[in-house]
Amino acid sequence: MRTIQVEQITEAVAQMCKEAAYYLPEDVYQALKKGRETEESPVGRDVLDQIIKNAEIAKAEDRPICQDTGMTIVFVEVGQDLHIEGGSLNDAINAGIAKGYTEGYLRKSVVAEPLFDRKNTQNNTPGIIYTEMVPGDKLKIEIEPKGFGSENKSDIKMLVPADGVEGVKKAVLDIILHASCNPCPPMVVGVGIGGTMDKAAYYSKRALLRPLTQRNAHPDYAKLEEDLLEMINKTGIGPQLGGTTSALAVNVEWGPTHIAGLPVAVTICCHATRHSKREL
Structure with a gap:
């Protein structure tokens, strides 16, 4: 039985939140560049030029690609031979989201109640968390900040x-x-x-x-x-x-x-x- 501390999870999620906000995945960046090469509309090419330049500036300066830094969707695979010590998995993930969005100066976009008072939680929590038990003793986390x-x-x-x-x-x-x-x-x-x-x-x-x-x-x-x-x-x-x-x-x-x-x-x-x- 392998053990992992909740602090490790929180820190990893915090870093992931910042990375996802700042750095466009390479496959998406290359797809944009390919689209620029094949785009038939002059206006469309100009728009793609601006999108690509925006992604490059965000990466170079550690700034959000978009002002809407999304609601954080989290997919977790938990090895059945892994023991998480020091607190709950969901609390550790949400603490990581709060830390990442605060440290990274990312926009906090989550409201605690959806219909009546819609009060902002001020730290972009809670995330939407999907958890699956799998064989092994590893913890795999994927985050997907979803703009609305x-x-x-x-x-x-x-x-x-x-x-x-x-x-x-x-x-x-x-x-x-x-x-x-x-x-x-x-x-x-x-x-x-x-x-x-x-x-x-x-x-x-x-x-x-x-x-x-x-x-x-x-x-x-x-x-x-x-x-x-x-x-x-x-x-x-x-x-x-x-x-x-x-x-x-x-x-x-x-x-x-x-x-x-x-x-x-x-x-x-x-x-x-x-x-x-x-x-x-």
Whole structure:
């Protein structure tokens, strides 16, 4: 049985929060540069130039890529042979979020109650934490700061099996067309298929963590990703002001579902598709 102290978790999460806010992942940065090379619209190319320059300044100066530093989504894999000592896992993670957002001068965007008084918690906690037990004695943490300009345009469709592949494509494209330029494209689109309504949404969030150059291991879903990306890039939404680079990638994750169901969730992320990970 391996032991880890909660202070180690808190410190790791704090650093991850700052890294994710300052440093665009290399695969996303390279996808933006590739999009700049292939973008057909002069205005679109100019917008991509500004997006790329913004990411470079943020990295060089340790400044947030975007003023909306998001609500922190945390995916945790806990080895069943690991003992966490000194407090609870969730408390340690939330302490790390508070530390990272305070030390990093990141905008605190979380309200404690969603409808009536909407009082800001002043430290961006609590995070949205998903925990899974796995074999081994390691602790894997991935964080995904999610801005709400794009989150607000995400959606879910409860299809039936008869809708099939074409129904899934239509559902995804309808959501993207409704979102239009509001999520600060070029977007990265996470699609979750299967499970229940909530599980499909979980899959769509997890999909955003996969490298943009890595297609789904299942060939049919890999083909679906390619088809959806082509469809989205034909919409003309482009990099905020129109063009041919509406999305950088479409990542699909899927899971088992009920015989009567075909849930499809779409989580849209803006061009600042931020994430960070650690294994402790």
